[in-house]
Amino acid sequence: MSETILEIKQLTKYFPGIKALDGVHLTVRTGEVHALIGENGAGKSTLVKILTGVYTLTSGEVLLDGKPLVCRNALEAQACGIAAIHQEASMFPELSVTENIYMGHHIIHPKTKRVDWATMRKETQTLLDSLELEIDCNTLVKNLGVAQRHMVEIAKALSLNARIVIMDEPTSALSLREVEDLYKIVRKLKDDGKAIIFISHKFDEIFEICDYFTILRDGRYIGEGLVKESSVDAMVNMMVGRSLDQMYPKKEVKIGRPVLEVQQLAQTGYFQDVSFTLHAGEILGFFGLIGAGRSEVMRTLFGIDSRSHGTVLLDGKEIHIRKPSEAMGYGIAFVPEDRQSQGVILEMSIAKNITLPQIDALSRYGITHKKRELEVTETFGEKMEIRAAGWHVDADTLSGGNQQKVVLAKWIATNPRILILDEPTKGIDVATKAAVHQFVSEMAAEGMAVLLISSELPEVLGMSDRIIVMHEGALTAEFSRDEATSDSVIKAATGHTAGNGGEQ
Amino acid sequence: MQQADRQPKQELVNISRLIDENSLKEKLILLFTKWEVLLGILLVFEFILFSNLSPYFLDYFNLMNSTFNFMEKAIMALPMIYIIMSGDIDISIASIIALSSFAMGYAASMGMDVAGIILIGLAAGTLAGMFNGFFVTILKMPAIAVTLATQSLFRGVSQAVLGDQAYTEYPKSMAFLGQGYVGDTLIPFELVIFLFLAAVMGFILHKTRYGRKLYAIGSSREAARFAGINVSRIRFINFTLMGLFCGIAAVLLTSRIGSTRPNIALGWDMEVITLVVLGGVSISGGKGNLFGVIMAIFLLGYLKFGMGLINLSAKVMVITTGLLLVIAVLLPGFLDGVKARRKLKSQQMASTL
Known part of the structure; x- marks a missing residue:
């Protein structure tokens, strides 16, 4: 067994009104890909933020090489050899790859005492090449795709000689091929003796790439073990703390008349040719990668954004919604994606x-x-x-x-007739999540029509009567509850048009 | 299993209740960490200080009469609360006064009667406000940029026409508005107008749906829009109201000084914004109340008066205002931090029990 590099003992973190972490343990060894597993709200992100110096811990110990880790900001964390790659890459879009990578630790020419761009460019290009990335070091980051940005972030971590690389749901915006590229790099890092903390709740990934796992739930340490000695069922049980039936209490509902018909709805640059029908009592799931255009469709339906094309029918009559108050007048309610800035005040x-x-x-x-x-x-x-x-x-x-x-x-x-839910359980604890599912299921049983957008596959599979999959602004497939499998839905979401079940 | 999950959640609720918000101690702490209460204490302190320094300060006639010097600004501060509350800013208001006063002077020079002159003054102000509102809400330009431009534009009109001249010929009867007293009392008419307008604007802010929407927009424009609030309309109304109140202030000011020069009310935009911010309205929107601003109005108004009485220079006054402002901007955040820390501390104590 390789040596322990990072050890966390009894880590506790309070925020006003909430215990985010409560006695968490984590042991990470060199040359290991360590999966940190937990539902949204389990405390994974808080843990990362403590490791990278964003938050200070309330009590407990974080030991790096056996010595207490003290870092008060991201720079100090970098100096300690810890680098985090976040879910949504945080970079400077107007600067080049080189400038982004060396931001905060520019190389100063020893003689001229000036910023040594030539060396930095050379180093960057070497680094990019060593990762087998086809990116020029002078490219502006805004011209890179999401996946490439992730790779650049990884390159940045390497340029800092990071020994611990934290990846926070790195695949959530990537296509299948890009995920493969990412795996390749992760394996390379592992061979180089880096420790990788891989945050995810997708089991296929965990079994593909990770060696060891630690599970958190509601801010508490639940368990750990070798990935190859565990099973999906065991992990789900530890992660959720209840069976899937309890988690997704979908009721059998008799589907009613069509309530909302959307025909060839389009908004230039975001989505095109979106058509679907929503029935009373039905939960219609929308699945897709981040940026597939699902939220934009819903925003247009609710009158937040204007459409460039298409018709919307309510009870068979055409309606024109230009602002949210009009949508509300037609009995549409919209629970937006970003709770903190759009949902509550x-x-x-x-x-x-x-x-x-x-x-x-x-x-x-x-x-x-x-x-x-x-x-x-x-x-x-x-x-x-x-x-x-x-x-x-x-x-x-x-x-x-x-x-x-x-x-x-x-x-x-x-008192809406149509309820649009955009990521309704993002970042909330498991108990509340189950309560929300329970509630939505009951509302549907009473005849409400529900549009459920979610990036969590189990949620979409568990709650929906029908599932529509979007990819790059277009509908790629539609599945009934019985037809849908995680495999077929993910394939459709990543642009591989599904052979089976695709009705469109 | 489910039972086990519920347990820690229950605990959280109890923890957050650990600070008994109904106890006398907590109520007092809450009261005395309120900005408007602190301002009130400061005001009392100011009265004690100046009445010790000058025998003329604590005099009914003087206290009443000195309000003439700040009532127009006080009136302009009222809609400025709405503007800042909803996350906007208007730095063209002093120029609106100039424009409005210019329009009145022009109307007077054309031989219009008092009612006509007043109407022209109010209309000019309102139109100027709508002009700002149009660019900010319909064309969606940043308020600071729009009003920076109109700051020059509105005053420029009066400067271009008047040059170094001035309108000084106003009907005699107009003087009452800005110089008169109510009946036989010593209460200035301007003060009464202000108190009336403050009552109306305070009622709207704190008791109506319009006020509720203002707070919502100021806290999060995005969330307000998602809740079906017509954000643009309300912001447009705010700018229009701002213009109207500038018109009212222009009528009173023109009446009081009896003339219109292009440099009329120069620098008042920042003075009015100062009143509102010192009154505890958050410059980023969503927080504050009318009472705090009224406290700030009288605090600064009497500070100026008192300093004048003991012959302190204007520079000291400016420095004092600056210091108060720094405190006003820093203190709310500081107090919030203290409150959050107290809560966290009691929470930790509870969890180790």
């Missing part, structure tokens, strides 16, 4: 958040009506089981899960 109380979409109706002569607002808040706040010290507390004191419940409550309160 953090500086407002729970009550004010829940009543905001219908503040006009709840006011009399334009004057707000406290009692009516409280009634609505109580009804729907309790329905969603929001846990808080009171309805008057600001939303920013709530945990992510409770914030999401506030967003759901605020939209359910408008």
Whole structure:
């Protein structure tokens, strides 16, 4: 066995109102790809942020080579040999690859005392070539694809002589071929004796590339082991803490009449020729990679963005939605993807958040009506089981899960016929996640039509009656609940038109 | 299994309740960390200080009369609360005064009666505000850029026509608005107008759906839009209101000084913004209230008056205002930090129990 490089013991991190990490252990060895597994909200990202100096730990120990690790920012973490590659590459788009890679640690020419661009370019090109990347070191980062940017980030980590490379869901925006390239590089790093912390919740990846795993759930350490001695079922059980049936309590619902018909909807540059029909009581899942255009379709339906082409029919009649208030008038509700900036207003109380979409109706002569607002808040706040010290507390004191419940409550309160959910369980704890699924399932059973966008395959597979897959702004396949398998859906999402089940 | 999952969640709720928000101690801490209460204490302190330094300070007539010097700015601060609250800014307001006052002077020179002159003044201000609003909300240009441009444009009109001349011929009866008192009392008419407008604007801000939407837009324009709020319309109305109130201020100011020069109200834009920010309205939007701004208005107004009484130079005044502003900008963040730390600490104590 290779030597231990990083050891985390009893790591605990508090935020106001929430325990993000609670007694977490992690042991990483050199030449190892270590999978850090957990659902969204399990504390993986918090752990990474502590390792990279973004957060300080509340209690516990982080030992690097047996010595306590002290780093207060990303630069110090880099100096310690820790580099993180984030989910969405954070780079300077207007600067070249070389400039990005050497940002913060430019090479100074020993004689002239000036920035030594020639050497940096040469080093960068060597580095890129050694990774077998076909990228010129002078290319501006904005001209690179998502996958290439990831590779550049990895190159950056290497240029820093990182000994521990943290990859936070590196494949979430990559196509199959690009994922293969990434694996190649990961294996190379491993052979070079680097330790890699590979954050993912996709099991195929874990079994393909990882040696060892540690599982977190709700901020707590659940277990660890050798990947090849474990199984998907065992891991899911540890990760979720319950069986899949409990996680995705989909009800058998009789599908009703068509409610919403979308025909050849298009928005130049984002998506084209999107057609589908949504029925009462149906949960229609939308799956695709990040940037496939799913959110854009929904934003257009809700009147946030304007469409360039296409028709939308509600109950067979054509409707024109130009702004969100009109969409709400037609009984459409939209739980947006970005909870913190689009869903809740953090500086407002729970009550004010829940009543905001219908503040006009709840006011009399334009004057707000406290009692009516409280009634609505109580009804729907309790329905969603929001846990808080009171309805008057600001939303920013709530945990992510409770914030999401506030967003759901605020939209359910408008009594919609069509509910659009864009990544409704992103970044929330497992218990809340199950509660949200339960709730959505019940609403559908009562006849509500639901559009469910999710990047989590199990969620889409577990909750949807039908699944539509998008790739690069176009629909690539449609599956019924019975036809859909993770394999076929992923293939369709990455641009391999599915041979079976593709009805379009 | 499920039971085990529920357990820690329950714990969290109890932890966040550890600080008993209903205890007297917590209520007092909450009260005295409120910015407007601190301003009120500062105001009392200021009164004590100046009444000790000058025998003329604590005099009913003086206190009433000195309000003439800052009531127009106070009136302009009211819609500026809305503008800043919703995350915008308007630095053209002093120029709107110039434009509006110029329009009034022109109307007066054409022989219009008092009612006509006032109407022209208000209309000019409102139109100027709508002009700003059009560029900011319909053409979606940044408020700071638009009003920077109109700052030159609006005053430029009056400068181009008047040059070094001035309109000084106003009807005698117009003087009452800016110089008069209510009945036989010593209460300035301007003060009454301000208090009335403050009551109306405060009511809208704190008690109506319009006010609620302002806070929502200021906290997160994006989230407000997703909640179906017509953000552009409200921002347009804000700029229009700003123009109207500048018109009101221009009428009062022109009436008070009885003349219109191109440099009228020069520098007032920053003074008004100062009042609003010092009053605790967050420059990034979404936070603040009317009461704090009223406190700031009287705090700064009487500071100027008191310093004048004891013959302190204007420079000291500027420095004092600057210091107060720095504190006003830094303190809310500092207090928030302290509160968060207290909460975290009690949480940790609880978890080790």
